[in-house]
Amino acid sequence: MNLRTPGPTPCPPEILAALGRQMIDHRGPEAAAMITRLTAALQRAFQTRNDVVIVTASGTGGLEAAVANVISPGDKVLSVSIGVFGDRFAAIARAYGAEVMSLSSEPGHAADPGAVAEALAADPSIRAVLVTHNETSTSVTNPLADIARVVRESRDRDGSPLLLVDAVSSMASIPVLVDEWGLDVVVSGSQKGWMVPPGLAFLSISARAWKANARCTSPRYYFDAARHRDAAAKGQTPWTPALSLFFALDVALEMLEREGWDNVFSRHARVAEFTRRGVQELGLELLADQRFASNTVTAVRAPEGVDVSALRKLLRDEHGVVLAGGQGPLAGKIVRIGHLGLVAESDISEALSALGSALASLGFRPPARV
Amino acid sequence: MNLRTPGPTPCPPEILAALGRQMIDHRGPEAAAMITRLTAALQRAFQTRNDVVIVTASGTGGLEAAVANVISPGDKVLSVSIGVFGDRFAAIARAYGAEVMSLSSEPGHAADPGAVAEALAADPSIRAVLVTHNETSTSVTNPLADIARVVRESRDRDGSPLLLVDAVSSMASIPVLVDEWGLDVVVSGSQKGWMVPPGLAFLSISARAWKANARCTSPRYYFDAARHRDAAAKGQTPWTPALSLFFALDVALEMLEREGWDNVFSRHARVAEFTRRGVQELGLELLADQRFASNTVTAVRAPEGVDVSALRKLLRDEHGVVLAGGQGPLAGKIVRIGHLGLVAESDISEALSALGSALASLGFRPPARV
Numbered sequence: 001m002n003l004r005t006p007g008p009t010p011c012p013p014e015i016l017a018a019l020g021r022q023m024i025d026h027r028g029p030e031a032a033a034m035i036t037r038l039t040a041a042l043q044r045a046f047q048t049r050n051d052v053v054i055v056t057a058s059g060t061g062g063l064e065a066a067v068a069n070v071i072s073p074g075d076k077v078l079s080v081s082i083g084v085f086g087d088r089f090a091a092i093a094r095a096y097g098a099e100v101m102s103l104s105s106e107p108g109h110a111a112d113p114g115a116v117a118e119a120l121a122a123d124p125s126i127r128a129v130l131v132t133h134n135e136t137s138t139s140v141t142n143p144l145a146d147i148a149r150v151v152r153e154s155r156d157r158d159g160s161p162l163l164l165v166d167a168v169s170s171m172a173s174i175p176v177l178v179d180e181w182g183l184d185v186v187v188s189g190s191q192k193g194w195m196v197p198p199g200l201a202f203l204s205i206s207a208r209a210w211k212a213n214a215r216c217t218s219p220r221y222y223f224d225a226a227r228h229r230d231a232a233a234k235g236q237t238p239w240t241p242a243l244s245l246f247f248a249l250d251v252a253l254e255m256l257e258r259e260g261w262d263n264v265f266s267r268h269a270r271v272a273e274f275t276r277r278g279v280q281e282l283g284l285e286l287l288a289d290q291r292f293a294s295n296t297v298t299a300v301r302a303p304e305g306v307d308v309s310a311l312r313k314l315l316r317d318e319h320g321v322v323l324a325g326g327q328g329p330l331a332g333k334i335v336r337i338g339h340l341g342l343v344a345e346s347d348i349s350e351a352l353s354a355l356g357s358a359l360a361s362l363g364f365r366p367p368a369r370v
Numbered sequence: 371m372n373l374r375t376p377g378p379t380p381c382p383p384e385i386l387a388a389l390g391r392q393m394i395d396h397r398g399p400e401a402a403a404m405i406t407r408l409t410a411a412l413q414r415a416f417q418t419r420n421d422v423v424i425v426t427a428s429g430t431g432g433l434e435a436a437v438a439n440v441i442s443p444g445d446k447v448l449s450v451s452i453g454v455f456g457d458r459f460a461a462i463a464r465a466y467g468a469e470v471m472s473l474s475s476e477p478g479h480a481a482d483p484g485a486v487a488e489a490l491a492a493d494p495s496i497r498a499v500l501v502t503h504n505e506t507s508t509s510v511t512n513p514l515a516d517i518a519r520v521v522r523e524s525r526d527r528d529g530s531p532l533l534l535v536d537a538v539s540s541m542a543s544i545p546v547l548v549d550e551w552g553l554d555v556v557v558s559g560s561q562k563g564w565m566v567p568p569g570l571a572f573l574s575i576s577a578r579a580w581k582a583n584a585r586c587t588s589p590r591y592y593f594d595a596a597r598h599r600d601a602a603a604k605g606q607t608p609w610t611p612a613l614s615l616f617f618a619l620d621v622a623l624e625m626l627e628r629e630g631w632d633n634v635f636s637r638h639a640r641v642a643e644f645t646r647r648g649v650q651e652l653g654l655e656l657l658a659d660q661r662f663a664s665n666t667v668t669a670v671r672a673p674e675g676v677d678v679s680a681l682r683k684l685l686r687d688e689h690g691v692v693l694a695g696g697q698g699p700l701a702g703k704i705v706r707i708g709h710l711g712l713v714a715e716s717d718i719s720e721a722l723s724a725l726g727s728a729l730a731s732l733g734f735r736p737p738a739r740v
Contacts (some may be wrong), residue, residue, distance in 0.1 A: 001392075001394070001408055001653050002396060003392075003393055003394065005390040005395050005397075006423075006473065007610065008393040008394075008396065008610065008613060010392060010393055010554075011392065011393060015428075016391070016392065017391050019389040019392060019614050020372075020386040020387060020389050020390040021386070022371075022380060022381065022386065023378040023379065023380055023381060023561075023567060024371070024373065025375050025692045025694075026378065026568070027374060027375075027694075028686070028692065029483030034662070054567070056424050056426070056427055056428050056569050057426055057427055057431070057592060057610045058592075058610045058611070058612070059609070059610065060591070060592050060609040060610075061426070061427070061592040064591050064592040068589075091591065092591045092592075094588065095589045095591045097589060098546070103513060127468075142610065163387065165675070189610070191610060197393060197612065197613050197614040198396070198426070198610040198611060198612055198613060199569050199611075215555045218589065219438075219465045219466045219467060219588065219589065220465065221430070221434050221461065221465045222428075222430050222431040222434040237429040239428045239429070239431065240377065240428045240429065240430075240559070240561060240568040241568060241569075242376065242567065242568055242612060242615065243378060243567050243568060243569075244567040244613065244615070244618075245569065245613060245614070248614075255634070275424070287555070288382030289579045319400075322395045322398065324397075326529050332667075334496075
């Protein structure tokens with residue numbers, strides 16, 4: 001199968017082999033050395049000196065950890081949402097009793113840093129801003145550096161508002177400069193650019209966020225960041241970790257650092273560009289505002305009259321290519337091609353060629369070129 | 371290494387192989403068939419017709435899911451704790467704002483069902499009882515059937531109090547009759563008798579618990595049981611699951627059902643008895659009240675003058691045997707031998723023989739027999 005969903009990404013053989021390692025004592029010296037090594041490598045990947053913790057949970061669990069650790073019931077929160085995952089981040093904050101104000105964009109569009117600045121200026125009592133760096137549901141990457149700048153410029157002496165970033169599907173594929181941009185809590189998930197199966201989330205936590213954490217009244221135990229930080233200092237996790245995924249992450253980080261982060265980012269940029277060009281050459285339309293096109297996933301508008309379920313089934317059954325469909329308001333309207341983690345141009349060529357012939361067999365004829 | 375901690379348990383080769391399977395689309399038909407199959411097999415293992423959900427988290431996450439789904443801030447809760455894991459369950463309830471009353475026992479002793487009955491009779495406003503079935507920190511198995519009976523007998527017309535059971539380290543090794551005993555929320559974890567690496571928790575939820583869930587005001591999102599139940603009905607999980615561990619669980623459940631649950635339980639009972647006898651033959655003392663000795667782990671009192679850290683290091687470095695130490699008030703006072711999941715008498719013979727010679731080299735001489 002050519003698995004071309006935007007996560008889980010296929011895993012290289014070295015990583016699959018690591019998953020099959022026998023269990024070890026998670027409180028023993030071998031685990032301690034590994035957890036210490038992983039924490040340091042994740043800090044390098046996050047480009048941060050902030051604490052980084054690893055929780056056994058999927059990306060959504062990581063987002064909940066971000067909220068539960070720094071947002072208290074009644075806190076005013078600005079949700080900057082450009083799709084399903086932005087809405088999910090806001091829903092979690094709402095579940096924890098935050099008063100959420102929403103700034104949303106049409107599917108395919110990025111957030112406007114100017115509008116964020118205005119919203120923050122209009123209400124200085126906003127305690128946190130939630131933003132999705134890379135919105136997988138629409139294949140748009142937000143201008144995070146610019147959004148972070150306006151949040152920084154609006155900060156009061158208490159360090160408020162905090163900036164909480166869903167970097168689940170960007171980190172390890174697209175540069176995220178945690179320290180340079182002043183990002184307070186940043187979340188990623190193992191099944192994306194890291195090339196590891198799902199089940200681990202990573203969070204970086206700034207000094208400002210730790211201050212908010214100390215006074216945060218939201219209930220938390222499993223996701224309690226302070227317990228994770230304190231355990232990590234001893235080479236442990238507070239609860240039994242998903243050891244197999246830790247073994248895999250250990251190999252993955254070594255592979256990614258051997259490739260070099262800059263090379264990883266440029267490979268993603270190159271393959272993404274190759275994908276977008278190929279889609280257009282098939283006579284298909286891209287959903288995203290191309291100034292903010294994602295380097296990890298590409299959303300393609302389904303041509304008029306093509307049934308997306310039938311298309312995806314045909315691709316899977318006849319061509320061995322798995323694409324994702326649309327979510328929420330985009331269900332039935334787009335297909336999404338994942339190009340993150342273990343990916344090269346050849347995977348995309350194969351997927352696009354399959355897409356072209358599947359569409360043809362469903363009756364689609366590309367518009368004549370001018 | 372002969373890993374003899376009370377979890378993670380070593381995994382059989384078939385399960386290690388399954389962990390190395392390539393990723394699949396977690397929303398596709400193959401995943402749906404697997405999730406449906408796993409859910410049904412877990413219901414058989416739990417001996418229940420209640421809903422069973424799988425969350426990507428360790429056992430502690432499962433305990434938090436139990437609390438967050440049915441206990442609201444201000445609820446009165448009776449914690450029946452006989453050790454570290456009982457205390458942890460209570461701490462989670464406290465973190466969620468419950469008013470926790472504690473009924474605790476000396477390390478090594480089981481809970482007294484009569485005392486539970488008295489506590490419930492004394493305060494009819496208690497909404498939930500928290501109990502650890504098998505307390506790993508002291509190697510004691512509580513008389514859960516009797517505790518469940520007194521809880522049932524104290525229930526009012528609204529179904530209160532609920533009985534929440536930490537069966538993390540018992541289920542799949544020791545019989546837990548969820549329906550027959552009327553257990554409302556029961557939690558287990560993959561790294562125990564299931565022979566799967568850590569990272570998955572399983573919860574069964576009774577009709578009474580669903581009623582409490584519907585009016586529960588605790589914040590929850592990642593662990594929201596209703597979302598898990600609704601997704602499972604479609605062969606999905608609400609968030610990306612730890613697929614590798616699902617593959618492993620699929621193989622594990624097939625192996626366990628092939629062995630037959632009764633045989634699995636009797637193997638654990640037999641190996642546990644073998645362990646306890648062997649420990650005593652070494653001239654060592656058992657911690658637990660032997661009427662309630664656990665069939666998954668055995669706590670052994672460290673002989674006077676023996677340094678437990680030195681003993682464990684010697685066992686690991688010179689004999690390739692990993693035992694657990696004591697936790698909380700028992701740190702430095704006991705070693706614990708795990709015998710759950712992948713275990714046979716030969717593993718225990720090897721561990722006990724290593725224990726005997728390591729103790730001898732640390733100067734321990736068994737007391738003369740009478």
